[in-house]
Amino acid sequence: MKYTEIRKNIWQISDDDGVYCTLVRGDSLAVLWDTGYGKQDIRSFVEENVQTEYIVINSHGHPDHIGGNRQFENIYAGEDAFDEILYFSKTISSAPVRYNLKKLNIGQRLDLGGIHGRIISLAGHTKGSVGLLIEEERLLLAGDALNPCLWIFNYGAMPTNQLKKTLENLEETEFDNYLCGHSDKEIPREFLKIHMKNITSMSIENSVKGITIGFETYESICEDKNGKSIIVYDRKLLID
Numbered sequence: 001m002k003y004t005e006i007r008k009n010i011w012q013i014s015d016d017d018g019v020y021c022t023l024v025r026g027d028s029l030a031v032l033w034d035t036g037y038g039k040q041d042i043r044s045f046v047e048e049n050v051q052t053e054y055i056v057i058n059s060h061g062h063p064d065h066i067g068g069n070r071q072f073e074n075i076y077a078g079e080d081a082f083d084e085i086l087y088f089s090k091t092i093s094s095a096p097v098r099y100n101l102k103k104l105n106i107g108q109r110l111d112l113g114g115i116h117g118r119i120i121s122l123a124g125h126t127k128g129s130v131g132l133l134i135e136e137e138r139l140l141l142a143g144d145a146l147n148p149c150l151w152i153f154n155y156g157a158m159p160t161n162q163l164k165k166t167l168e169n170l171e172e173t174e175f176d177n178y179l180c181g182h183s184d185k186e187i188p189r190e191f192l193k194i195h196m197k198n199i200t201s202m203s204i205e206n207s208v209k210g211i212t213i214g215f216e217t218y219e220s221i222c223e224d225k226n227g228k229s230i231i232v233y234d235r236k237l238l239i240d
């Protein structure tokens with residue numbers, strides 16, 4: 001496993017180029033945020049690098065974030081993500097799922113010892129997408145929900161008006177930077193302004209039609225001083 005120390009006790013770890021899980025180590029509890037493709041023994045990596053109890057949380061149900069779930073007995077997720085986790089786990093393996101899915105509530109606070117996490121809804125990319133706000137660090141672990149190239153299609157994806165609501169809610173949320181599941185660099189919250197600009201102005205006419213992992217999609221691009229937002233969506237989900 002490769003890892004990058006983002007901040008003290010916060011590591012971005014990878015079992016495959018381009019997909020990252022996050023390990024957060026508190027004084028009494030650690031969190032493994034996502035399990036990657038499951039190509040390597042992520043459980044041993046965690047147990048070699050954590051001296052406390054730990055829990056495993058899925059940010060959402062896509063296969064590149066839940067592939068290592070089968071290495072563990074218990075997986076925590078937002079209740080709305082259970083269905084997408086079970087759906088995509090079947091695309092990875094036909095073997096029955098043996099781990100227990102355990103519910104995290106939106107707003108739930110996790111005391112890791114010296115550091116606290118809070119579960120927030122990031123519905124849009126998928127219905128069950130959640131973020132973990134590391135309060136003392138003002139850092140949000142966002143899974144795929146706020147990726148610079150944001151996908152809104154495939155099983156579980158929500159209409160674009162839900163993504164807009166999530167972006168509005170984040171304007172009231174206290175954080176400075178976020179981490180996403182496909183980069184080991186922090187992204188400043190200002191970047192979300194360009195996503196908001198994109199989502200409020202997007203139209204079929206100004207989007208480019210294409211095929212993305214086998215799905216017919218439309219791509220809307222918006223660029224300014226904050227960066228470049230790409231939203232790839234299913235036209236049926238474009239709702240004002």
Ligand SMILES: [Zn+2]
Pocket residue numbers: 060062125144
């Ligand atoms: Zn995803």
